[in-house]
Amino acid sequence: MKSILYTVGAALALYSCNNTVGDINDDPNSLTSSTYESIITGAEVGTAILHSGETARRAGIFAGQFTGIDRQHEGFSNYTVVASDFDPLWYNAYVNTLRNALEAETAIREDGEGAPIALGISQVLQANGFGTVASLFGDIPFEEAGQVDISDPVYEDQVEVYSKVQSLLDAAIANLQQGTGRPATGSDIYFDGNPQQWIATAWTLKARFYMHTKQYGQAYAAARNGISSPEDNMSSPHGTAQDDSNLYYQFFAVETRGADLVVSDFMASLIEPGAGNPIPGNYRGNAKTNEAGRFNYLLTKNSVGIQPNFNNGYAAQEASAPVVTFEENMLILAEAGLRSGGFDTGLTHLNEYRAYLNGGGYMANADAADILYEAYVADDFAAGGMENTDGISATDALLREILEERYVTLFGQVEPFNDTRRTLGETNVRVAVQPNTGNQLPQRFLYPQSEVDRNENTPTPIPNFFEPTDVNQ
Numbered sequence: 001m002k003s004i005l006y007t008v009g010a011a012l013a014l015y016s017c018n019n020t021v022g023d024i025n026d027d028p029n030s031l032t033s034s035t036y037e038s039i040i041t042g043a044e045v046g047t048a049i050l051h052s053g054e055t056a057r058r059a060g061i062f063a064g065q066f067t068g069i070d071r072q073h074e075g076f077s078n079y080t081v082v083a084s085d086f087d088p089l090w091y092n093a094y095v096n097t098l099r100n101a102l103e104a105e106t107a108i109r110e111d112g113e114g115a116p117i118a119l120g121i122s123q124v125l126q127a128n129g130f131g132t133v134a135s136l137f138g139d140i141p142f143e144e145a146g147q148v149d150i151s152d153p154v155y156e157d158q159v160e161v162y163s164k165v166q167s168l169l170d171a172a173i174a175n176l177q178q179g180t181g182r183p184a185t186g187s188d189i190y191f192d193g194n195p196q197q198w199i200a201t202a203w204t205l206k207a208r209f210y211m212h213t214k215q216y217g218q219a220y221a222a223a224r225n226g227i228s229s230p231e232d233n234m235s236s237p238h239g240t241a242q243d244d245s246n247l248y249y250q251f252f253a254v255e256t257r258g259a260d261l262v263v264s265d266f267m268a269s270l271i272e273p274g275a276g277n278p279i280p281g282n283y284r285g286n287a288k289t290n291e292a293g294r295f296n297y298l299l300t301k302n303s304v305g306i307q308p309n310f311n312n313g314y315a316a317q318e319a320s321a322p323v324v325t326f327e328e329n330m331l332i333l334a335e336a337g338l339r340s341g342g343f344d345t346g347l348t349h350l351n352e353y354r355a356y357l358n359g360g361g362y363m364a365n366a367d368a369a370d371i372l373y374e375a376y377v378a379d380d381f382a383a384g385g386m387e388n389t390d391g392i393s394a395t396d397a398l399l400r401e402i403l404e405e406r407y408v409t410l411f412g413q414v415e416p417f418n419d420t421r422r423t424l425g426e427t428n429v430r431v432a433v434q435p436n437t438g439n440q441l442p443q444r445f446l447y448p449q450s451e452v453d454r455n456e457n458t459p460t461p462i463p464n465f466f467e468p469t470d471v472n473q
Helices: 008-017 036-052 054-062 071-077 083-111 116-137 158-176 195-212 216-223 247-254 256-260 265-271 292-298 326-341 343-358 394-409 415-422 449-454
Strands: 066-068 234-236 261-263 299-301 306-308 321-324
Touching: 036 054, 036 083, 036 116, 036 234, 036 247, 036 321, 054 066, 054 071, 054 083, 054 116, 054 415, 066 071, 071 256, 083 116, 083 449, 116 158, 116 195, 158 195, 195 216, 195 321, 195 326, 195 415, 216 326, 247 256, 247 306, 256 261, 261 306, 265 292, 265 394, 292 299, 321 326, 326 343, 326 394, 343 394, 394 415
Parallel strands: none
Antiparallel strands: 066 261, 234 321, 299 306
16 A cells, blocks of 8 residues: 555545555555644545535435445445445545554654644544544454554454544543644645634544434533534535536536435435425424425436436535534434433524524525525424324434434435444334335445455454444444
């Protein structure tokens, strides 16, 4: 493996080829001589690809948000997957993202001048990468990942990795709070070195990963320190140059593969009003909710089918792509608040989020006439209420609404796949995603063939596609 320091265009061009794979610990032959700022940029580009490239699309298929209709993506929808399908996804996570973030930390520590803000940024990027990979694959290399003198890094237990990720985020927050040592202007593509925005992001990541491990009290406490404004979202910036365009735009509007994938009827049915809804009984709208604006922002209909709106909405060419957001943080407060603090806490936070949506929220192109998110009251979730026509408990009815809101709000991201697995056993409240074939939903990404062939520490027996990871058992 040659670990490369990427520019935005080079990284996107490489990843679109889907054919470059290597060992995560091979000697990089003295990484391209560069400042730690440039290495941070490479790690951040890798992060952008991780959260809005093929990994996110694949997670969306397995979470029931996308349907493959041709070629390889049709196979993914039918759960016909093999280990080599996951080679490029593993490579992007461990090389483009994590190896660069680890090298950035090493360069900062060797610099001698001390740059705690830059160090904290590199640690947040590492924590995000490791936590995301652990959520998808289960047990993964952590301590020995990226060490060039270790050719076969040891895999560590998924639960232990999550614990170490939390500690890494604590260290990052402490470094960021020192307030000195910002990276050079322009090198941090997310916040330009603003430590307060990185601190808030770290807290929301802590909350996210506590949600994965079902530590809801800790998730709620962390989210209370998390991203408190959409202006502070960690979102990947995009532009008009082809290599700099939104990755969903590149896939659906530019590349020939756009005809391979559509938004699922299930996903569309949750938010499409009117006669065109493919499953009308699923529509979330009611006397207090109009989803027309959100449908028009997220999705579009064309000759292929229903796809992400790459004209003027979610997947537009210059649209920034969510990585860690205010929207997610608000919904963590709602779900974790309900689970750990009770009905009133959950309802209060859900209504705060609905008030944000009612003002347009993240729906950049929406017509105000197509938006309605009035506050719910407790009676709406009582047996027979508008959000509880099937007579389950009021608490379960509220939780069901929050989980469905998460599923819609976080469309196109990795988190819905984490949610569908985390809540699979909660039959009264889970989002009712059904298997595309057979009677089981996907439970993990497969370990890549590159690891099976080259790392003697790859877990054996190799878990199958439908075997839950430890946190979801």
